[in-house]
Amino acid sequence: MIKRRKKIIRPRLSVNIAGMELRNPVMPASGTFGYGEEYAPYLDLNSLGAIVTKGLSLHPKAGNRTPRICETVSGMLNAIGLQNVGVDVFIKHKMPFLEQFDTPVIVNFFGNTQDEYAAVAERLDAISGVRALEMNISCPNVKHGGIVFGTDPKAISSVVRQVRKKTSKPLIVKLTPNVTDIQVTAKAAEDAGADALSLINTLTGMSVDVKTRRPRLANTIGGLSGPAIRPIAVRLVHQVVQAVSIPVIGIGGITRAMDALEFLIVGAKAVQVGTANFVDPHAMATILNELEDFCLAEGIDDINDLIGSLEV
């Protein structure tokens, strides 16, 4: 007779970010998961650490012309143009669906002026079902010659400070990788009052159709995502973790638990899964299963023991 093994103790996967207790460190990346309802037929939203919505602006946004996406080597370029229903429609028509779930809702938002950022944050702050805000600062500041907020430490400082005054909810600032020194921009966000950072947003890229000699995106340039960017993302998360004391959420080309683990080991407290959702609507469920299996196989009782355990 086979001897019964002792009862398997499931590893603890819960993590704490900026006062939020998440049941596990896996959540979707903004813009790859709609408003949650698109993936509900395929995935138990109650199994996720959090739900992160598509980015919202003060007014609805049409987005760019098509083609908006194209595939590249192990990745994709997108220039959707932040098409979204606007914060008011979101609160009225999308929030009730998300409130059915026992999963924290993190609402991503953006603006093209400081005042727009502040106005959206203020509206979301009033909604009890919104657990935290994630601020996309990879947008051009139209009042200052279109320079991207997230590439200028002074602009980051100023806009994050203004938003900070409008909300008492946890404020996550999502950093752009398209900077010379990410430690500087990370520090600027931390000093201005961010409770956590998430990175990376997409890397700017471009692809050309050699027969037509036209860019493959109507917008000419777009954001690169997918496995192709993962080593860059891991490096940037590693650098940011060294520079700040607030929690960091790692994003960039995660398709499997092994990928997520790289981010956790360099010090991310949680991860966001983006492009992989498009490829496989069950991607996050698979990652969670694999994460548990990894912990069991490696004798890790608590995922927190892995976080920041990088040996250099």
Add this chain to the structure above:
Amino acid sequence: MKNHKTIVLSNQEISPGYYRMRILAPDYNKLARPGQFVMFRVQRSLPPLLRRPFGIFRVGFMPADCDTMPPKEFIEIIYKVVGSGTEIMQGLHYGDPVELLGPLGQGFEFGEADEEKILVGGGIGLVPLYMLAEKMIDHSKVRLLMGGRTRDDIITVTEFERLGVETYVSTEDGSLGEAGLVTQVLEKKLQENNQVSVYACGPMPMIEAVEKICSAHRTPLQVSLEALMACGVGACLGCVVKGAGHTQEQPSYLCTCKVGPVFHARQLAWGSDDDAAASDCGVCR
């Protein structure tokens, strides 16, 4: 809507560059409606990263391998080898693992039972029309106008004929059927009788021409559109088309994957491409 990890049953070249793939697909006979599509993934391979959307050509059953087993359900897709994804597909054989997400999207509406139906297919655009013809042929007279650049682009026409569909073929180089565009045949047919419903699928210039002809004859038209898409479920917003009444101020972008791929012509904005929404930011999602 489900993701099946399944296998290829067969994969054959049916015309130079065109392949027909049969895939094991439980429940599709019950679930799939004419005009719906699947997101197809070649398993365990990178590239391609993204799935590819394919219209369902037909569904059916194959005899089981053993008499006590249920018959095998399958779907067939037809694809043209055009890029890296379809090049990999071309090399697949019986038993190769693939994934199918679907059936997705809105299918065709069948219209009045006794009224005549005209199907217009351009090249690979013919694919979603077969299941539609199968459904409609018992109640209506169905004609197929099939166009292509050369005779190689004229595929599966004999199968439509076997259903009892009256088929007309035209090629741009005259290598098969009438020389010319399929839309010229449509114009002639509608001049004879405009009390019909038209269903079209093919390249965008053909669809636009069909729309012009149908609106001039006040003939109801449903179109099945193709678009680049990453997810197939309405999340990536890569596959949008302009809805009727779309303006810069009141934008109406419809997801081809979710609201379509089949649209009534009246749902869409036709003709004007000057209202391209200038975005402040194209770099972010």
